[in-house]
Amino acid sequence: MKARTKLQEARHARGWTQADLIDALTAAAERLGVESPTRASLKTLVSMYENGRRPVGRDHRPLFREAYQATDAELGLPSHVEETGPRDPSSVPSPQSKLPAPVSTEMLGYLASVLRQHAQAEPLVGPRFLVAPVRSQMPLIEQMCQESHGLLRADVLRVGARYAEFLGWLYQDTGRTDEAVRWTRTAMDYAQELGDPMLIAYVLQRRGNIATEAGHAGHGAGLATAALRHTTSLSPRVHAVVLRQLANSKARLGERSETARAIEHAMAATDEGDDSDPLAGYCSPAYIEMEGADCALHLDRPDEAVPTFHKSLSHWPALQERDRGLCLARLATANAALEDVEGAYEAARQALDIAERTGSARIRAELSRLRQRLAPWRKLVEISELNAALDRMNGADL
Numbered sequence: 188m189k190a191r192t193k194l195q196e197a198r199h200a201r202g203w204t205q206a207d208l209i210d211a212l213t214a215a216a217e218r219l220g221v222e223s224p225t226r227a228s229l230k231t232l233v234s235m236y237e238n239g240r241r242p243v244g245r246d247h248r249p250l251f252r253e254a255y256q257a258t259d260a261e262l263g264l265p266s267h268v269e270e271t272g273p274r275d276p277s278s279v280p281s282p283q284s285k286l287p288a289p290v291s292t293e294m295l296g297y298l299a300s301v302l303r304q305h306a307q308a309e310p311l312v313g314p315r316f317l318v319a320p321v322r323s324q325m326p327l328i329e330q331m332c333q334e335s336h337g338l339l340r341a342d343v344l345r346v347g348a349r350y351a352e353f354l355g356w357l358y359q360d361t362g363r364t365d366e367a368v369r370w371t372r373t374a375m376d377y378a379q380e381l382g383d384p385m386l387i388a389y390v391l392q393r394r395g396n397i398a399t400e401a402g403h404a405g406h407g408a409g410l411a412t413a414a415l416r417h418t419t420s421l422s423p424r425v426h427a428v429v430l431r432q433l434a435n436s437k438a439r440l441g442e443r444s445e446t447a448r449a450i451e452h453a454m455a456a457t458d459e460g461d462d463s464d465p466l467a468g469y470c471s472p473a474y475i476e477m478e479g480a481d482c483a484l485h486l487d488r489p490d491e492a493v494p495t496f497h498k499s500l501s502h503w504p505a506l507q508e509r510d511r512g513l514c515l516a517r518l519a520t521a522n523a524a525l526e527d528v529e530g531a532y533e534a535a536r537q538a539l540d541i542a543e544r545t546g547s548a549r550i551r552a553e554l555s556r557l558r559q560r561l562a563p564w565r566k567l568v569e570i571s572e573l574n575a576a577l578d579r580m581n582g583a584d585l
Contacts, residue, residue: 193263195237215253310507313545314357348377362548384420392432408436423460424467427453438482450479473499477514489524512541516553523560
């Protein structure tokens with residue numbers, strides 16, 4: 188029987204029954220961290236949506252996009268423009284517009300330029316001083332994404348996705364997981380409507396990173412695997428950072444061979460790319476070495492991790508200061524696992540200095556784990572001083 192709508196066609200193409208779709212929608216809601224309608228409600232809604240008797244509600248569209256891993260256009264869902272009815276095809280805002288001026292290439296160029304400057308500064312200064320200025324741009328950008336149409340809409344969505352993803356990252360590195368999840372989901376909404384496979388894959392791995400750091404490594408691995416479905420459309424550095432995230436999740440699941448394979452492929456991919464990659468230029472060979480060493484640490488192989496951390500630090504990019512601090516903190520933890528207390532202390536002192544300057548919650552979290560490792564030596568003068576410095580830093584952030 189011929190499908191009545193694109194939504195029904197998508198289900199038929201996957202060979203799903205309506206019960207299968209309801210299972211997928213429920214799972215999608217769980218992954219997104221949102222409340223799902225009851226199964227009885229979903230059964231009624233799916234029937235109405237697929238038969239075209241009712242447009243898919245705004246709150247339910249993310250569930251369908253997540254379940255099908257498809258864009259609004261592919262599922263026949265109404266766009267933001269269609270929700271408000273037909274508009275004049277010109278780019279002049281409607282009388283109800285809240286934008287200060289019509290969307291233009293000049294406005295988009297300005298926003299893109301500001302984002303590039305923030306992204307260049309972030310590895311040096313960390314997230315502490317950037318959250319406020321980036322967050323202050325979001326009301327304008329969100330309004331643009333709601334109101335824009337015509338030829339410029341794709342460019343608006345791209346700017347919106349990049350800003351939302353970057354803000355999500357800043358919140359993650361300040362320890363605000365709730366806000367990191369919120370803004371990374373927003374980035375995914377814009378990326379999926381745009382239909383850019385590279386951007387979709389990048390945001391998927393970012394979501395995987397947040398999930399893994401929150402203790403959900405299985406979910407993180409699944410999101411990284413979903414990102415790899417776009418491999419043929421990825422730049423070498425984006426491909427590398429997706430593989431890195433897969434390794435990151437697999438290591439926490441204890442899957443040694445899968446971890447090693449992903450890191451090996453990530454290193455090969457990053458060697459093919461360069462630092463000019465607009466999305467993942469930071470994913471250098473030294474970065475992948477650090478991530479591989481961290482995976483070894485999670486797999487209880489600190490003896491493998493320590494020399495790899497040292498190799499990574501020997502050619503660390505000068506502009507990636509914040510991540511150098513993370514590498515040093517992880518090296519300190521690996522040294523402590525080998526009972527090299529002096530080595531742990533020396534690396535930790537350097538990491539602590541960078542953490543204080545950048546406000547990176549990831550460095551602080553690693554140093555907190557180190558503190559537990561160093562507990563047997565807490566009465567040593569050096570370790571006592573280190574713990575006191577950690578207390579002062581954490582107290583200053585309260």
